[in-house]
Each structure stands twice: as structure tokens, then as C-alpha cells.
Amino acid sequence: MTTIATPRSPYTRSPRRGLNWEKAGWLYMRISGVILVVLILGHLFVNLMLGEGVKGIDFAFVAGKWASPFWQVWDVLMLWLALIHGANGMRTIVNDYATTRGMRVTLKTFIGISAVGLILLGTLVATTFDPCPQVSVDQLDLLPSFCPPQ
Amino acid sequence: MSVASATRAAKSTTRPGGTLYRGHEGMWSWVLHRITGVAIFFFLLVHILDTAVVRISPEAYNAVISSYQNPLMGVGEIGLVGAIVFHALNGLRIIAIDYWRKGVKYQRAMFWTVIAVWVVLMAAFIPRQIIVIISEVQG
Numbered sequence: 001m002t003t004i005a006t007p008r009s010p011y012t013r014s015p016r017r018g019l020n021w022e023k024a025g026w027l028y029m030r031i032s033g034v035i036l037v038v039l040i041l042g043h044l045f046v047n048l049m050l051g052e053g054v055k056g057i058d059f060a061f062v063a064g065k066w067a068s069p070f071w072q073v074w075d076v077l078m079l080w081l082a083l084i085h086g087a088n089g090m091r092t093i094v095n096d097y098a099t100t101r102g103m104r105v106t107l108k109t110f111i112g113i114s115a116v117g118l119i120l121l122g123t124l125v126a127t128t129f130d131p132c133p134q135v136s137v138d139q140l141d142l143l144p145s146f147c148p149p150q
Numbered sequence: 151m152s153v154a155s156a157t158r159a160a161k162s163t164t165r166p167g168g169t170l171y172r173g174h175e176g177m178w179s180w181v182l183h184r185i186t187g188v189a190i191f192f193f194l195l196v197h198i199l200d201t202a203v204v205r206i207s208p209e210a211y212n213a214v215i216s217s218y219q220n221p222l223m224g225v226g227e228i229g230l231v232g233a234i235v236f237h238a239l240n241g242l243r244i245i246a247i248d249y250w251r252k253g254v255k256y257q258r259a260m261f262w263t264v265i266a267v268w269v270v271l272m273a274a275f276i277p278r279q280i281i282v283i284i285s286e287v288q289g
Binding site (some may be wrong): 034040041044048052055057058059060082083087093114118121124125128129135139143 | 201205227
């Protein structure tokens with residue numbers, strides 16, 4: 001039998017324990033969003049507007065950027081913030097449109113695996129990158145101009 | 151007055167209170183935010199993979215990145231930048247609605263400000279990208 005509260009008894013909130021993850025996610029979207037506006041619009045400006053635009057992007061261009069810790073930090077920060085922001089957005093959309101529990105769990109598992117896998121891959125690539133790798137003689141001209149002669 | 155026309159008249163003259171996301175700018179900005187968000191997410195997945203090739207060899211990376219450097223992709227990049235710029239500006243509008251005291255009152259004006267700034271930024275990017283596309287055609 002259900003007990004009905006005494007009339008006019010004051011409203012009490014049921015106590016919540018621990019971190020409110022849904023609220024943390026909501027807040028994360030806004031904080032990361034503001035930072036990403038700067039990081040991504042800066043990324044687009046440097047890579048697509050300056051110099052030769054997208055036509056100027058090649059190994060030497062990337063090596064020239066990642067030879068500096070400034071762009072390494074910029075890109076790794078962008079990677080983490082953007083992928084978590086995107087994965088959390090996709091999670092919201094799955095929660096809204098996937099009608100069965102099985103479908104929601106499956107889709108969110110795929111989203112989570114993709115996000116974690118690509119964050120690890122991207123971080124490894126950007127932090128272990130060598131702007132002047134050993135290459136065969138016919139590919140020496142693909143390296144940036146600051147590389148010492150091999 | 152028939153019921154239908156009375157309903158229509160009521161719809162055109164009154165706006166339901168507290169329903170920021172029902173109809174008009176509030177709803178369409180939300181729809182656009184979702185569509186651009188999903189599109190950007192899938193591009194991001196591909197973009198991390200293509201950038202990761204830079205770790206394999208200069209030759210492999212140049213081969214992959216050259217697929218971004220043809221006229222068809224050049225037009226696609228205009229779409230991508232358009233989606234990102236809208237998502238960025240509308241995201242700032244959402245934050246203003248949440249945290250600025252007058253955010254809800256001015257959400258419509260802020261939507262049209264987003265569109266105006268979007269037009270200005272795209273007017274700067276599109277001619278620049280068309281020059282790049284032409285130089286790609288000419289090789």
C-alpha cells in the first residue's frame with residue numbers, strides 16, 4: 001500500500017548522492033564550446049585562409065606546425081575538447097531518437113568506443129610526431145626545409 | 151468565425167509563453183544546431199584518421215591529403231566551414247540564453263545576429279576558397 005504524505009507537509013527533495021553527471025555534461029558542452037570556438041576558428045583561419053589555403057597542406061606544412069609545442073598543444077586540446085563535445089552531443093541525440101533500450105545501448109557503445117579510440121590515436125600521433133623522419137632519397141623534397149641533411 | 155479560422159487567428163497573434171523551442175527562430179536554430187553538429191562529428195572522425203597518416207610517412211600523408219585538394223572537395227569544404235561557423239555562433243547564442251539575464255528576451259534578435267555574422271564570415275571565406283578551387287583546376 002502506498003503511503004500518502006500528510007497534506008501541507010513541506011516539500012523535501014530526495015537526497016542526491018555524488019556527482020550529477022547530466023549536469024556536468026550540460027556544463028561541459030558550454031565550457032568546451034566557448035574554448036572550441038577560438039581553437040577551431042583559429043585552426044580554420046590558419047589552414048584554409050592563410051598562405052595557399054587547403055592546397056598548401058602537405059607533410060611539410062603539418063611538420064612546420066608540429067615542430068612547435070604551441071600548435072601541438074593547440075591541436076591536442078582541440079582533439080580532446082571537440083571529440084568529447086561531439087560524442088556527448090551524439091549521446092543526447094541517441095537518447096532523443098532511439099526508441100528501444102537495446103538500440104540506445106548499442107549506439108552509445110559505438111560512440112564511446114570511437115571517441116576513446118580516436119582520442120588515444122590522435123594524442124599519440126601528435127605527441128610522438130617526428131617532423132624530420134628518415135626517408136628514401138627520392139622523398140627528401142617532401143620534408144620541411146628546416147630538416148638537417150640526411 | 152469557424153473553429154479553424156479562430157485557431158489560426160489565435161496562432162498568428164499569440165505566442166505560447168515559456169516555449170523557446172516551439173516554432174520560429176527558437177525551433178529552427180535548434181534543428182540547424184543538431185544537423186550541423188552531427189555532420190561535424192562525422193567529419194571529425196574522418197579528419198582524425200586522415201591526419202593520423204602523417205605518422206606513417208610523408209608520401210602516404212601527401213597522398214591522403216591530396217584527396218581534400220580537388221574542386222569537388224573544395225566545394226564540400228565551403229559546406230563544412232558553413233556548418234562549423236553556424237554551430238559555433240549559435241552555440242554562443244545558446245550560452246547567452248542560459249546565462250544572460252535578458253537572453254530569452256533577445257533570443258530572436260540573437261538568432262538573426264548569428265545569421266548576419268555567418269553571412270559576413272562566409273563572404274570572407276567563399277571568395278578565398280573559390281580562388282583556391284580555381285588554382286586546383288589549373289593544377
